[in-house]
Amino acid sequence: MSEVNLFFKKILVKRKELSTLESQVLEYMLKYPNKVSELKIDEFANAIYVSTATVSRTCKKLGFKGYQQLKYALDQYKGSTEEQDHEEKQIGEIGGHISRFQKEMERTMTELNTANIKKAVELLNTSQMVEFFGVGASSPFCSDAARKLTFSGKIASARSDWDELRVVASHLKSSDLAILISHSGETLHLIEYATILKQRQVPFILLTGTRGSHLESLADLTLIAYSESHYYGEIDMTSRFTVNLLMDLIIIEYIKQRIH
Structure with a gap:
């Protein structure tokens, strides 16, 4: 199984188990995979005003050993074109x-x-x-x-x-x-x-x-x-x-x- 398929499989199985705060961590990861792949765990935590423990806990709940392993899987998932299209779509959805x-x-x-x-x-x-x-x-x-x-x-x-x-x-x-x-x-x-x-x-x-x-x-x-x-x-x-x-x-x- 490819890393990208593994990434989505783990999310689909575990996503419902996340708390509100952990869901926000995941949401940011999915929206901006290019940015997250360049951040250290403390930089990521500071970017969305959560603790590094919350980030680490989210990664483990999703089935990864830690932040670094999730970043690797996320790196396989990311695509600059998809992210740009997503952001352009968001800014246009005033309703x-x-x-x-x-x-x-x-x-x-x-x-x-x-x-x-x-x-x-x-x-x-x-x-x-x-x-x-x-x-x-x-x-x-x-x-x-x-x-x-x-x-x-x-x-x-x-x-x-x-x-x-x-x-x-x-x-x-x-x-x-x-x-x-x-x-x-x-x-x-x-x-x-x-x-x-x-x-x-x-x-x-x-x-x-x-x-x-x-x-x-x-x-x-x-x-x-x-x-x-x-x-x-x-x-x-x-x-x-x-x-x-x-x-x-x-x-x-x-x-x-x-x-x-």
């Missing part, structure tokens, strides 16, 4: 993107537990100050939410420097509140910050796009902002607008309680 955005919003709202919004507001009310933690594409959402909370009367900050975030995490108190934003829930820097926060007994809320992540296992409260990973070439076009939806709901409820 498909609209449908994806609608599905993300509907799923986020449908599966939202309003009790979790109320619990988030309670954590805000009892905290002295709020610090947002997010890196990469999540950083602007942290700044936006911190700005809104500041105008609502709550002391809130969001910083973009990774080292500064580490220092802040090391100085927060149990009377403060941290809010972490991570699409994958496996962002290495945020896992480091979350570990520090847990050691200092600082409560934190996680806003993430996937269930069952490492960060979720550490968080005091998790809110799921569903979004599908989407790339165009090397550009991460994953939508994170559902994070804004959830944060706005929390802040609106917080302001409403302060007024009344």
Whole structure:
């Protein structure tokens, strides 16, 4: 049996066993095999904001010994013409993107537990100050939410420097509140910050796009902002607008309680 047939056989048998995060790893591999074949495992993990353990686990679940063996099989599968055609087709399917955005919003709202919004507001009310933690594409959402909370009367900050975030995490108190934003829930820097926060007994809320992540296992409260990973070439076009939806709901409820 050829490597390419072996590759597809293993995927067809094992694909249904993958978690949401592992499915995103596989999706990226299949969409951009030319790019993946040139990446080391840590570079691949950083490209889609997951841990190297998640990448390795995905490879093994698909029936390969590890990342290197999967890359070899993937190298037999890849074809620059097919990848280019796929990307050109994706960028032209405007209706498909609209449908994806609608599905993300509907799923986020449908599966939202309003009790979790109320619990988030309670954590805000009892905290002295709020610090947002997010890196990469999540950083602007942290700044936006911190700005809104500041105008609502709550002391809130969001910083973009990774080292500064580490220092802040090391100085927060149990009377403060941290809010972490991570699409994958496996962002290495945020896992480091979350570990520090847990050691200092600082409560934190996680806003993430996937269930069952490492960060979720550490968080005091998790809110799921569903979004599908989407790339165009090397550009991460994953939508994170559902994070804004959830944060706005929390802040609106917080302001409403302060007024009344």
